């Protein structure tokens with residue numbers, strides 16, 4: 139049986155990936171900070187699909203803790219076939235001159251440095267086994283910038299650059315590297331961006347049909363299930379009612 143490691147599996151796209159990969163009989167290594175949620179998810183998916191699941195309570199920003207969690211991980215769980223670098227967030231939506239520097243730190247530390255810390259541990263074993271697939275969750279915000287998106291967009295542009303760089307560095311070792319870049323997906327993303335203001339978050343998705351986490355997980359599964367000689371480099375998907383980072387066709 140193959141193993142997928144999904145960061146940010148406690149909600150949204152990460153959780154939807156856990157479901158789809160469990161259905162496909164992968165063993166699941168799931169990480170996020172809210173470990174209680176991970177336990178509930180693991181119990182449900184284990185019962186439904188009979189796969190093995192290991193959960194790790196982890197803040198990807200904490201380099202020391204990430205290393206410790208990896209060192210303590212039983213060897214069988216380190217043979218990762220697919221790594222989904224999904225943990226990420228946006229905080230705030232202000233012009234650069236008004237931005238909150240703690241929000242900036244949180245986004246850069248999670249979306250860029252967290253992704254790097256995890257990859258640094260997983261990639262050497264993929265290299266050793268001469269197989270593996272790293273799937274980074276980027277965004278339309280990694281392809282263009284939009285008003286007030288400044289630092290979030292910068293982190294996702296960094297993910298885009300790192301995906302390309304990983305593909306080059308890992309080329310000799312038969313390791314696939316893919317970027318999956320969604321537009322608007324209705325998850326907890328906007329609630330987190332607006333720091334718990336659910337009303338404001340709900341308004342983001344009013345007047346059009348956004349992507350669901352399951353839509354994105356299906357695209358991720360498509361990339362993960364290609365034949366050995368095929369790599370999907372980049373997969374950009376948006377709601378039909380979205381044409382760019384900020385251009386939506388909304389019905390009132």
Ligand SMILES: NC(=O)C1=CN([C@@H]2O[C@H](COP(=O)(O)OP(=O)(O)OC[C@H]3O[C@@H](n4cnc5c(N)ncnc54)[C@H](OP(=O)(O)O)[C@@H]3O)[C@@H](O)[C@H]2O)C=CC1
Nearest residue numbers: 146148149150151171172197198225226277323325326327
């Ligand atoms: N929703 C959207 O419109 C889009 C989202 N994306 C990207 O998709 C990815 C998933 O987001 P989405 O599912 O929408 O949002 P959610 O808020 O629903 O999920 C985010 C996940 O990331 C985890 N996470 C956040 N910070 C950390 C951390 N420091 N350490 C470990 N885990 C962390 C959260 O778990 P916990 O809080 O338990 O730690 C949660 O499981 C993100 O990278 C996001 O940028 C890209 C384009 C569009």
Ligand SMILES: CC(=O)[C@H](N)C(=O)O
Nearest residue numbers: 277278279320321322
């Ligand atoms: C496209 C995204 O990453 C997100 N929905 C955003 O508003 O930037």
